[in-house]
Amino acid sequence: MIDTSDCIVVVANFDEIYTPTISSASRILRRRRREVARGLWQKALLCQDQEGCVLISPAVPSNLDPVGGAWCAPGHLVVPKPRSGSVCRDLVDDQRAWAKLIRFLSKRQTRVRIVPQLHSPGIEVLVDALLTSGIDVDTAELPLVSGYTVAYWNTKVGGRELLQSDPQVRRSLPSAAVCNTLAEVTALVATADINQGIVVKANSSMGGVGTWTFPANADRRAEVISTTISEQKSRGVSRWKPTYRKKTGWETAGPYIVEEMVGDIERNCSPTADFWISVDSPGELIGMGEQLLEDGVAYHGCRYPIRAEPARLERCVELGLLICMQLHRRGYRGFLNVDYILPPDGGVWVAEINLRESAPLDQFLVMRRLFGDSWADKMSFVCEEAVALHGHSATVQDVSESLLSELELHKDQIALPLAVYDGPVQEVASVLVVAGDRMSVETLAAVTRCESPEDINGDA
């Protein structure tokens, strides 16, 4: 994916997903900068594979050592003063941080590649400023469409519009209508066929927060619907409650997609696939896993392999590549994540798309880095988000050992903390539990001793 002769500038800009579409995002992000930034920089570093890259992070990372060699350590760190909530704009506006970056890049005298977590208006500002400063930036891998349009495709309404542009994909979308107010949502849900389950998604919902479900034959009186929506708005989804409560105020704003529920929300399989769209390739599958969803909507992890028939998974990939093609024709370059629904009684539905680094992608990239391109043939994994860590975790080994006993893993399984965040009460981690053949297990054991993958299996 990356030409290692270039100087890689990794931008932990995941939060910029909110700024072009949510009016209050900048204000909110400014307030909760540190809390958001922890973990984000770790995830940002998963997407490249070059030692000594430059990391642009919205806050000083707490621990730059790679977890078990799962990613490369940055060689140079730039943390701009927070002003706007957009790390890229803050960087360009912070004279000291900007000068530091330019000095470093000028010394390198190599072409610069920007590796962001998503394409945003901030990235455009950053690239323009670098070019203006005389830095040779390779823009070939950046989208030809603006960050504003990418942000629109990242919304529920915009993403659905894009999906409708391909006839085959359109036929795989659940029926839906757009409502601009909660009053319209309530009216629509209350008057819909009681035998038809309904899913309501706020335009900027993510990870299941801002998504409400109304199963078939459930009470659909207007007051019940209003209560459901307002209660969930204020409390968030149970598992994520402490973390996501603070996000309330933006993620549930309209417009809303009111969508028919397909299959059985408790028994559906929900695969997710990540693709890479580049100038040369209109779509390349990077990885595919099964999402772990609470109440059928709230993301709390991912596992591989997927519990579904190969033919249906092949169909998922086909549909994903068709979406890649549409995006490629529109000038998009970068990550595409597609969520699917596989009901128990058959069929393949496309739930939504995300044009950004996704959580399952992080796991695929780590697996690929640790175990090589053919990891999927011999390994399995489960990744759990927001697992509470007890006590201070000094090393990866500490965390792994603590998790081993807590998660009751058997001897062929290894737990690897991918990213550690500040939870509302204590530290939490995204934990990747991996199992495989004997050789892989030995590799994993070495990983927890913080040996680099090159030392372990040279070709990783």
Next chain:
Amino acid sequence: METREPRDVHVLASRMRQVASKFRADHPLSAPRWNSGTYPLATNVQGRPDTKTLVWFPSPGCFWSLSGGCTMCDFGSNPQAQSVDSALSDFDALIERLDPGVQHIHIAPGGSFLSDQEVPPELRRGVMQRVERLRFLRSVGIETRPNLLTKRKLLELINSLPTQVQHLTVGFGFECLTDIVREVSIYKGYGRSHVEAAIRVINAVNADQAHLDITFEVYVMLKPLFLSEQEAIDEALRTIDWCYAAGAETAVLFLNTIKRNTIQAYMAERADLMPPLHYQPPYYRSAIQVLRQLTPTQRQRTAVLGVQSGVLADGMPRGCPLCTPFLLGALMAHNFTRDPSILDHAANSICPCRDAWLEDLLVPGEDLRSRIYHGLEILEQAFSK
């Protein structure tokens, strides 16, 4: 996305200046069809549908345009410009015909209201004195190039406004954010720094007086010369976002049209070229799309204009007979109500030209920068000295 250093833009802008100057010498601006006139604009004031009355009076025309500036514009020129007294007499007659209940007026003489060449100081004062007759007038809007806005001129303007006016809006036709597009495709002749300096003047005057509230609005062009449909949408979005970040109260998205005696009209006649070099106006659907991609707060403050004008257009925005009336109505309804559901209905409407619009959103073969170079070369071949 801008992909070269600014000095490169200056070189290209300088080449465009030569082309534009030659073009204007060969194609003088038209005589104005109406020396003075008025039409109502749909607007929304504090959440309620309202109208703003646009008025203009006789003036010699925009001096930037007379020198060849702005590749899309022909507000006309009036070489036998009337005296100040005569212009005021025309304006008097116009004011007499207006509804005395008018609350919002926008004075747009087809150039810069603060240009002494176009609107001499005594004419400015006279115009402001005459609007005093509109006893219910609450707000006044003017347009100017930002480099002409000085603290002295702004204070003079405020002092000449009738006492019932509580709000003054200064409009800047900034058109688009990306330097190469604004300076070469449009040949606008000013940049972000000029607008930012003007904003500082407005802020300083606001700080010095509590007599009335001064805000600014920015006019954004949808689909300048050489841009594809998707590039035009993106450029409008980033420009509107920049305007609001800079403190604009409102933004107005202008659907580009083809006016006679413009470089844009010349490129629209060049059917031997492939679009986007062969100029085609934007689709109505693109304006709807821009509005839908804005944040709710930005959308609430953004109007769409450009179709109504005191200068007749040879080429209007694109749409088919089935969608044009509906989409125009939706845009008008948006201007009045700012209700997003209207835009959803408009976007989801199906018509024969919708697929053509979707096709036009795809990436053109040549990147924008190369296309602008190429377009400039074509113009140089046609209008070299």
